[in-house]
Every structure is written in structure tokens, then in C-alpha cells.
Amino acid sequence: MTDTAVLTNPLREGMRIRKTPAPCAMVIFGASGDLTARKLIPALYYLHCERLLPPGFSVIGCAKTPYSNEKFREAMADAVKKFSEKATVDEPSLTSFIQSLYYLTDDFGDVKAYTQLDELLNKLDSERGTNGNRLFYLATPPSSFPVIVSHLGAVGLAQPKEPGKSWTRVVIEKPFGHDLESARELTATVGSVFKEEQVYRIDHYLGKETVQNLLVFRFANGIFEPIWNRRYIDHVEITVAEELGVEGRGRYYEEAGLLRDMVQNHVMSVLSLVAMESPATFDAVEVRDEKAKVMRAIRPIDFDHLDDFVVRGQYADGWVKGQKVPGYCEEANVASNSSTETFAALKLSIDNWRWADVPFYLRSGKRLAKRVSEIVVQFRRVPHMVFGSKTENLVEPNVLAMRIQPNEGIAINFNAKFPAPTMEIRPVKMEFRYAESFGGEPPSAYETLLLDCMLGDQTLFTREDAVELAWQLLSPLLDRWREDGAKGLQYYESGSWGPAASDALLERDKRRWHRL
Amino acid sequence: MPVGKKFKSLTAGELQPATIADLEKELSDLWRSAAEDPAAEHPVMRASVLTLLVYVENEHAGRETLKLISQVISQNPCRAIIMIAEETEQPEGLTSWISAQCHLPASGARQVCCEQICVQARGAAVKGLDNVVIPLAVPELPVFLWWGAGRFAPPAYLDHILRITNRVLVDSARFEEPESDLATLARHVERFRGAEEVAFSDLNWARLTPCRELIAQCFDFTEANSYLGNLAEVKLAWAEEAAGGDRWAQALLLTAWLATRLGWQPVSRIVQGARRTQTLEFQKDGKPVRVEYAARKATGGQPGPLSVVMKTTGAPAAQFSIIESKEEGTAHTRAEVPGCPPRERTVRLHVLDQVGLVNEELKFPRRDKIYEETLSLLARMLKA
Incomplete structure (x- = not known):
């Protein structure tokens, strides 16, 4: 369910005027941190430039770092210039934008600070017309989430100022918990203060145009959905690969690991979009219901035959883009005997009528051969080769590849006769790329998601049941790996496609990872 | 642009008599030579999301439009067909030339190439424009008609072309008599609102x-x-x-x-x-x-x-x-x-400049009901 402009405004009628949210104040906890400077403020600046933010929109940055309003505005103006992913930053718009920024220095572990915040919010309501609408963004380390949420509740800031007329929402950054137990605790803490319709669990991956296009591709085209099932599909591969290592985030990574950092959220979200049934409408409740059904249908990992389903890896030193790079255990703030995984490959099954016996192979890792996120759907081979046994090995199964990044697009491989007097068959590729067909620059994931959040559209945000279901699947695996320590950990050379065991995972099923 | 000899000559655009068979053969040759070009640093890809028809009334305007089209295709890959209708010019006849416009969307990517077809009609031959243009529209993709002739007053020989058009783009900033020309446009919008599925956009x-x-x-x-x-x-x-x-x-x-x-x-x-x-x-x-x-x-x-x-x-x-x-x-x-x-x-x-506006409009194949209502009231307003 989305807000319109809240008030009746006949000037807003018509397709050509874009929807802008009702005036509101956004409170960023962790405003002196990296996420605020790199992503949030540049995204808000571009929304401002594109006239997608309402007049009076205001940001209150909150953190312990002692800043004045002016100092914070200066720092954020610098951040826009430094981290802007788009070509132009113009001074008049930037000057106007930073005037909407305010800062509160305080210890947000102390409930008294929230009274001060409440006063500033009320002041902005009367001075800038933010109408009592509040968006709280938790850009802090996860350990601070419970205390901030509890204090917001304690001073009454979690409830809409004027029920029915104004709204209050909270945005929570991943990771949503550390394991099943902590996720449930966080859900309980958040749930004791906010209703689920106020909670926006942000996974920036879902804000990417190509991830959203997955639904359009599947449900706005008549030709794919009839064959999107076990009868025609042999298997599905989802790869989210990075060239980068931990890049100075060794301390965080030691606690998180790849499974928590990538698989529990990004990869599982993509899996559910690939496998879900058609929702009746593109509505937050319906889309998220269907995603949750997929998560519920995933078969629990078989711990008696773990090696047949899961590979855990860690990068050793190697070469990436012509540069020698260190192994994970040589990175700063990483234990020299760390058993934290930087690579994981999983074979999952979805126990429902659509997907029975269709394996879903997932892999994600750091320091892999290249940065690429792609979904590969391999169709079954033709049941009978009419062109004779000589051509049999030349006929490749059809493959549909959906590239999420980079070079976003969709490609289909099919077989064609090679021009020759004899029957020669070769696979050919039909390809669509966003940049080539549509040109222009798509909005960044944060622009999309921040705007959705202000408009009250939860479709691209993760619901509590999806979070819990993902943890239910993965938490036992994390427990097992913790018990095992380095036992079973596979090392792989940086710049490769992961450990050999990852290839073996598919080879056992007479399959192989598609070359990306 | 690294293209082969044949491809180069085609992209230069050479005047040919306009028959469908010739045009289709030329188009086919164009792509074959691009694909076979051994000197190409970047593979060539053909992309099209729509057919863009442009109507102008003299050769100079046609040449000017060609320059603009090259900027349009980088945002909206399409087959562009420029119709130059010179009803009062002689000698009578239909001629055409084909060219390709290519661009690199990103470093290391493939060249995206789009076709440009110019069809020039003189004298009574303007009545044959539709016979050449309609078969060249890319099947199953939307057809846009960019009106490059000032006031929107389509002659009867464009009727069939308008019937295959999904959206007409005019620019009321170019109207010489804005009040009467907007009123005329309002009548045409009204005319096409019924049975025909033609929508109108105004760059202004x-x-x-x-x-x-x-x-x-x-x-x-x-x-x-x-x-x-x-x-x-x-x-x-x-x-x-x-x-x-x-x-x-x-x-x-x-x-x-x-x-x-x-x-x-x-x-x-x-x-x-x-x-x-x-x-x-x-x-x-x-x-x-x-x-x-x-x-x-x-x-x-x-x-x-x-x-x-x-x-x-x-x-x-x-x-x-x-x-x-x-x-x-x-x-x-x-x-x-x-x-x-x-x-x-x-x-x-x-x-936005004219090209920017055209690029924006090409993203909207649907009718703009608010514009239609506005134009209708504007016509009443001017009578008041």
C-alpha cells in the first residue's frame, strides 16, 4: 500500500507528473558514518535535484561525533561532491539542499537525547512544514539497533504524531540479526515498538533496476512463464561474485562472514524472486507473501551429507587484475588462523510442484575472477535429437542468463544451423542490454528505496518472515561451521572462481557452472 | 568509427531510387557488411525499440533532422525514417538513401547501430510516401511520428501513415500562429481520440x-x-x-x-x-x-x-x-x-533541448489524457 501525496491535490493528476512524497523529516542515526556520506546523502541530493523530494523535506543527522549544523552541512556537501555517482553537482541546488540538513550531537544510548530530538522534530514541523511525518534511518552498527528502537518507543517517537494524518517509519539496514536467535530478538524488539507496516528492512540489492526487472521479465511476458517450471528447466544458478577482498573491513567480516553478508539477504532475495509464483498484483503484501512461500518451501540442508550440498571457502593470496593480493588471513584485523568463510556455494531444493527436482545452485564470494551477478536458467535438453548422433554433442541446452551487474541485461542461447552444406549446429546468443536499448542513467538503488520508503511502498523491502525463514535455513549451517572451525574449509586462489569443491558440487550432478 | 569499406559507403548515404525491394536489400547489405568487417574494433549490434518517422517539408530540414537523429538513437535505439515531402518541387519522383548511426554505449561495449532511411518525395510522388514508409516500419514495435513541419496540418496522403502511428510528436513552440495552430491541433487530437489509437505529445x-x-x-x-x-x-x-x-x-x-x-x-x-x-x-x-x-x-x-x-x-x-x-x-x-x-x-x-525532449517523449507510448483535456479547454479558452 502506498501513500499518494496524502492530501488531495488535483494538480498531481496525470501520468507525467511524478509522485513525490508528503513533506517529512528523516532522522539518520549514525550520520557521521560511511553509509551516510557515501550513499544516503548523495541519493537524497539527487532526489532533491530531480524535484522528487517534497518542499520542506529535512534531514536530522544524529551521532556522537561533535558537529554543528554548519559543520555537518559542510561535511555532507563534500560527501556529495566526492561520492556522487552521477555526472553533475551544481552549487545552487547543493546549497539549497544542505540547508535542509540539521545535526544533533548526543549519545543515543541515553534516552534523554531523544527528548531533544523530539523537540527539534516539532520545530521542523512548524518551521518547515514536515507535517509530523518522520522517517528514522538506522545507519549504525547492528548492535545499536535495539537501544535506538527502544528509546524511540520510550519517548513516544515511534507512534505517528497525529494518527491518521501523519506517519512514522523506521529503516533498518542489513544484517537483520546475526543468526536466527538474534534475528528473532531484533524482530521482537522492533515489533514491540513499531508495527510491521512501519518497518522497512533495506537490502539495497532489491533497489537495483535489473532485480526489479526480474518480475517484469517473468510476469509481463507471456512466453516465459509457461516454461518456468520443472518440466522445462534443468537447473538454476545464481552467482554474486566480487573481485574485492574485505577492503579494510576485516573486523566486521570476521564477525559476519560471507553467508551473513551476502547469502542470507541478497542471494536469498534473488532466489525468491526467481522462484516465486505470480502475485495477483504488484503490491507489497502480495509480492512479499509469494516470496515468503518460496522461502518456506526450501528444503533444509542435509547435514548428514553436507559436502553434497555446501562448500565453504576462504581466499588465499593470488592475482587480481594484474595485482598481487594477500590472502584473507593476511588482511588487517583478521586473525591469522581465521576460519571465516569468504566463499560459499550451496545446492538448494524447493519442495513445491513448480520446482521439485530442480536444483538451485548458489555461489557468492570475495576475490573471485570478476565482479558479476548473474542468474542462469538452464533448460532441459531436447528429448530426442532428430539431426543424428553426430550433431548430438554440438547441441547445447538453451540457457537464459539475466545479468544483474555489470552490463545489466538478458541473453538467450539457442542453437542454429551453421551455414554449410552439411548439418552443423552451433549455439548462438540473442542479447538485450539495458544501456544499449534504453540509454540514460537509471536511479541508484538508494534513490529508489529511499523514495519508496517515503511514499510508503514496502514492495522492495524485506518482511520479518522472510528474514526469519532465511535464518532458519542458514543458522544451523553457521552453527555447524563454528563447531567445525577450519575443518572442511576450502582455500582458493584469489582471482579464481572459488575452490575446486565448488565445481565438484555441480560435477556430481553432471553439470558445470556456466562461464561468466 | 571502425567500419568496413562497404559499411562506410552505406553510412555515408548515397541517393538511390526508392523501392521497397531495393531498400530492404540495402538494409540487409548494411548489416552484413558491418558483421563481416574485419577491421572493426568493437562488434556491431543492431538495436531497436521503436520506429521513428519524421515528417519535414524540405531537404534542408531533412538534413538538419538527420543530425538530431544521431543524438536520439543513443537514448532510444530505433529505425528512423525521415520523410521529406516537397509537394511543389520538381522533378517528380521518390528517392531514398540509407545510412547507419553507431555509438558505443560504454567503454568496451559493442557498437549499437541504428538505421536511418531518408525518403524524399517531390511533386505528385508525395502520394506514394505511405507505400514506401509503411512496410519499412519495424513490426510489433511502437511507431512515433515526429512532426517537423511547424503547424500540425497533415495532408491527406499521410492518412495511412497516421493509422499505423501510435504517437505524434509536435512542438507548439514552433507554431507561427500559436492560438489558431493550437486550436487546429486540438481538433486533430479530438479527431484521433475516437476510433484511432493515435496519441499526441507536444514538446512544448x-x-x-x-x-x-x-x-x-x-x-x-x-x-x-x-x-x-x-x-x-x-x-x-x-x-x-x-x-x-x-x-x-x-x-x-x-x-x-x-x-x-x-x-x-x-x-x-x-x-x-x-x-x-x-x-x-x-x-x-x-x-x-x-x-x-x-x-x-x-x-x-x-x-x-x-x-x-x-x-x-x-x-x-x-x-x-x-x-x-x-x-x-x-x-x-x-x-x-x-x-x-x-x-x-x-x-x-x-x-531540455529539442533532442532531450524528443528522447523523453519517446519513452511514453501512452496517451496523455491531462494534455488532451488541457488542449481541449485551451481551444474553448481562446474562443472566450
Whole structure:
């Protein structure tokens, strides 16, 4: 369910005027941190430039770092210039934008600070017309989430100022918990203060145009959905690969690991979009219901035959883009005997009528051969080769590849006769790329998601049941790996496609990872 | 652009007699030579999301359009067919030339190439334009007709082409007589609204979109929203270029849009001297609403966006303004509502150039009902 402009405004009628949210104040906890400077403020600046933010929109940055309003505005103006992913930053718009920024220095572990915040919010309501609408963004380390949420509740800031007329929402950054137990605790803490319709669990991956296009591709085209099932599909591969290592985030990574950092959220979200049934409408409740059904249908990992389903890896030193790079255990703030995984490959099954016996192979890792996120759907081979046994090995199964990044697009491989007097068959590729067909620059994931959040559209945000279901699947695996320590950990050379065991995972099923 | 010899000659564009068979063969050769080019550093890809027909009435305009098309295809890959209809020129006949435009969307990517077909008709041969053009439209993709001939008054020989067209793009800023030409356009829009599925876009209307957005946003906050029904006075000022770029049509469109959305009924017009210094009077629920226009000279020959000041009745009154800032490409908005501090901000208000506007319009294959209603009211408004 989305807000319109809240008030009746006949000037807003018509397709050509874009929807802008009702005036509101956004409170960023962790405003002196990296996420605020790199992503949030540049995204808000571009929304401002594109006239997608309402007049009076205001940001209150909150953190312990002692800043004045002016100092914070200066720092954020610098951040826009430094981290802007788009070509132009113009001074008049930037000057106007930073005037909407305010800062509160305080210890947000102390409930008294929230009274001060409440006063500033009320002041902005009367001075800038933010109408009592509040968006709280938790850009802090996860350990601070419970205390901030509890204090917001304690001073009454979690409830809409004027029920029915104004709204209050909270945005929570991943990771949503550390394991099943902590996720449930966080859900309980958040749930004791906010209703689920106020909670926006942000996974920036879902804000990417190509991830959203997955639904359009599947449900706005008549030709794919009839064959999107076990009868025609042999298997599905989802790869989210990075060239980068931990890049100075060794301390965080030691606690998180790849499974928590990538698989529990990004990869599982993509899996559910690939496998879900058609929702009746593109509505937050319906889309998220269907995603949750997929998560519920995933078969629990078989711990008696773990090696047949899961590979855990860690990068050793190697070469990436012509540069020698260190192994994970040589990175700063990483234990020299760390058993934290930087690579994981999983074979999952979805126990429902659509997907029975269709394996879903997932892999994600750091320091892999290249940065690429792609979904590969391999169709079954033709049941009978009419062109004779000589051509049999030349006929490749059809493959549909959906590239999420980079070079976003969709490609289909099919077989064609090679021009020759004899029957020669070769696979050919039909390809669509966003940049080539549509040109222009798509909005960044944060622009999309921040705007959705202000408009009250939860479709691209993760619901509590999806979070819990993902943890239910993965938490036992994390427990097992913790018990095992380095036992079973596979090392792989940086710049490769992961450990050999990852290839073996598919080879056992007479399959192989598609070359990306 | 690294292309082979044959491809190069084709991209140069050589005049050929226009028959469908010849054109199709040329198109086929064009792509084959591109694919076989051993010297190409980047593989060539053909992309198309629509067919863009362009109608112009002389060769010079056709050549000028070709230059613009190359910028359009980077945003909207398409097959472009430029129709040059010179009804009064001789010798009579249909000729054509084909060329390709390629660009690299990103470093290391493939070249994206699009076809451009020019069909030039002279004398009575203009009646054969549809026979050549219609079969060349890419099947199953939307067809846009960019009207490059000023006032929209399609001759009868374009009837069949209009029937395969999904959307017509006109630019009322190029109308020589904005008032009568807009009224003519309104009649055509009405004519095609029924059985034919032809939608209309006006680039001049698209130029107004940022301004309309800012006006709408003025009334999004609670205290201001209640004043929307009480607007009593609107002043529109704009900068006029030394030559062309008439904004009078734009001012009329903006007025008609406000009138349709806010339920104003046109009453009368008061002309005070110069054509663009006049007042239109409306009524809403028996109360008068005045719209005043004032054109001023553009500084540096560059047109600026419309400046809009809106006031309400009553005391104290509310006032809303969208004023172009000195800094090029920005607008300053200010809302003064009784009991509230003034609310101000500066945002970007880039006025897109013609190619930018065409690119934006090509992304909308649907009808713009608000535009249609606006144009219809505008026709009534001008009769008042």
C-alpha cells in the first residue's frame, strides 16, 4: 500500500507528473558514518535535484561525533561532491539542499537525547512544514539497533504524531540479526515498538533496476512463464561474485562472514524472486507473501551429507587484475588462523510442484575472477535429437542468463544451423542490454528505496518472515561451521572462481557452472 | 568509427531510387557488411525499440533532422525514417538513401547501430510516401511520428501513415500562429481520440513538466493545500528569445492546465496593447480568477523557464512563486502561507533541448489524457 501525496491535490493528476512524497523529516542515526556520506546523502541530493523530494523535506543527522549544523552541512556537501555517482553537482541546488540538513550531537544510548530530538522534530514541523511525518534511518552498527528502537518507543517517537494524518517509519539496514536467535530478538524488539507496516528492512540489492526487472521479465511476458517450471528447466544458478577482498573491513567480516553478508539477504532475495509464483498484483503484501512461500518451501540442508550440498571457502593470496593480493588471513584485523568463510556455494531444493527436482545452485564470494551477478536458467535438453548422433554433442541446452551487474541485461542461447552444406549446429546468443536499448542513467538503488520508503511502498523491502525463514535455513549451517572451525574449509586462489569443491558440487550432478 | 569499406559507403548515404525491394536489400547489405568487417574494433549490434518517422517539408530540414537523429538513437535505439515531402518541387519522383548511426554505449561495449532511411518525395510522388514508409516500419514495435513541419496540418496522403502511428510528436513552440495552430491541433487530437489509437505529445508541454511539478508541490503541505481552491490571481512572466522559441503557446498551455485541474471556466480576454501583455478571466464557483501575462526580453538570447506567481483571495492572502534563478537552470520556489514561516528552496530546472525532449517523449507510448483535456479547454479558452 502506498501513500499518494496524502492530501488531495488535483494538480498531481496525470501520468507525467511524478509522485513525490508528503513533506517529512528523516532522522539518520549514525550520520557521521560511511553509509551516510557515501550513499544516503548523495541519493537524497539527487532526489532533491530531480524535484522528487517534497518542499520542506529535512534531514536530522544524529551521532556522537561533535558537529554543528554548519559543520555537518559542510561535511555532507563534500560527501556529495566526492561520492556522487552521477555526472553533475551544481552549487545552487547543493546549497539549497544542505540547508535542509540539521545535526544533533548526543549519545543515543541515553534516552534523554531523544527528548531533544523530539523537540527539534516539532520545530521542523512548524518551521518547515514536515507535517509530523518522520522517517528514522538506522545507519549504525547492528548492535545499536535495539537501544535506538527502544528509546524511540520510550519517548513516544515511534507512534505517528497525529494518527491518521501523519506517519512514522523506521529503516533498518542489513544484517537483520546475526543468526536466527538474534534475528528473532531484533524482530521482537522492533515489533514491540513499531508495527510491521512501519518497518522497512533495506537490502539495497532489491533497489537495483535489473532485480526489479526480474518480475517484469517473468510476469509481463507471456512466453516465459509457461516454461518456468520443472518440466522445462534443468537447473538454476545464481552467482554474486566480487573481485574485492574485505577492503579494510576485516573486523566486521570476521564477525559476519560471507553467508551473513551476502547469502542470507541478497542471494536469498534473488532466489525468491526467481522462484516465486505470480502475485495477483504488484503490491507489497502480495509480492512479499509469494516470496515468503518460496522461502518456506526450501528444503533444509542435509547435514548428514553436507559436502553434497555446501562448500565453504576462504581466499588465499593470488592475482587480481594484474595485482598481487594477500590472502584473507593476511588482511588487517583478521586473525591469522581465521576460519571465516569468504566463499560459499550451496545446492538448494524447493519442495513445491513448480520446482521439485530442480536444483538451485548458489555461489557468492570475495576475490573471485570478476565482479558479476548473474542468474542462469538452464533448460532441459531436447528429448530426442532428430539431426543424428553426430550433431548430438554440438547441441547445447538453451540457457537464459539475466545479468544483474555489470552490463545489466538478458541473453538467450539457442542453437542454429551453421551455414554449410552439411548439418552443423552451433549455439548462438540473442542479447538485450539495458544501456544499449534504453540509454540514460537509471536511479541508484538508494534513490529508489529511499523514495519508496517515503511514499510508503514496502514492495522492495524485506518482511520479518522472510528474514526469519532465511535464518532458519542458514543458522544451523553457521552453527555447524563454528563447531567445525577450519575443518572442511576450502582455500582458493584469489582471482579464481572459488575452490575446486565448488565445481565438484555441480560435477556430481553432471553439470558445470556456466562461464561468466 | 571502425567500419568496413562497404559499411562506410552505406553510412555515408548515397541517393538511390526508392523501392521497397531495393531498400530492404540495402538494409540487409548494411548489416552484413558491418558483421563481416574485419577491421572493426568493437562488434556491431543492431538495436531497436521503436520506429521513428519524421515528417519535414524540405531537404534542408531533412538534413538538419538527420543530425538530431544521431543524438536520439543513443537514448532510444530505433529505425528512423525521415520523410521529406516537397509537394511543389520538381522533378517528380521518390528517392531514398540509407545510412547507419553507431555509438558505443560504454567503454568496451559493442557498437549499437541504428538505421536511418531518408525518403524524399517531390511533386505528385508525395502520394506514394505511405507505400514506401509503411512496410519499412519495424513490426510489433511502437511507431512515433515526429512532426517537423511547424503547424500540425497533415495532408491527406499521410492518412495511412497516421493509422499505423501510435504517437505524434509536435512542438507548439514552433507554431507561427500559436492560438489558431493550437486550436487546429486540438481538433486533430479530438479527431484521433475516437476510433484511432493515435496519441499526441507536444514538446512544448513537456518543457512545462518541471514547472508543473513545482507548482503542484507548492500545495502538498497541509497549510497550503486548503488555499488551492482560492487562487484568484496568477501572473506568468517569461523570457522571449530574439528569434523564435515562442513561449506564448507555453503560457497558454499552463493556464489551460491550471483551469482544467482547478475547475476554472473561461469568461473573457482583455488585451492591453502588445499581444503578450493581456489578461484572461475565468470563474470558479462564481468567483473571478485572473491570469495575467507579461513577456520580457531574454538575457543573452537564452530562453528561461516561465516564472509563475499565484495569489489567493482573502486577507491575509497566501502567495506561491516559482521564479527562475540567476544561476542558469535552477528555479527558486517560495510559499508564503499565513501563520507559517516562508518556505523556500532552489532546485534544478534544466530546460531540455529539442533532442532531450524528443528522447523523453519517446519513452511514453501512452496517451496523455491531462494534455488532451488541457488542449481541449485551451481551444474553448481562446474562443472566450
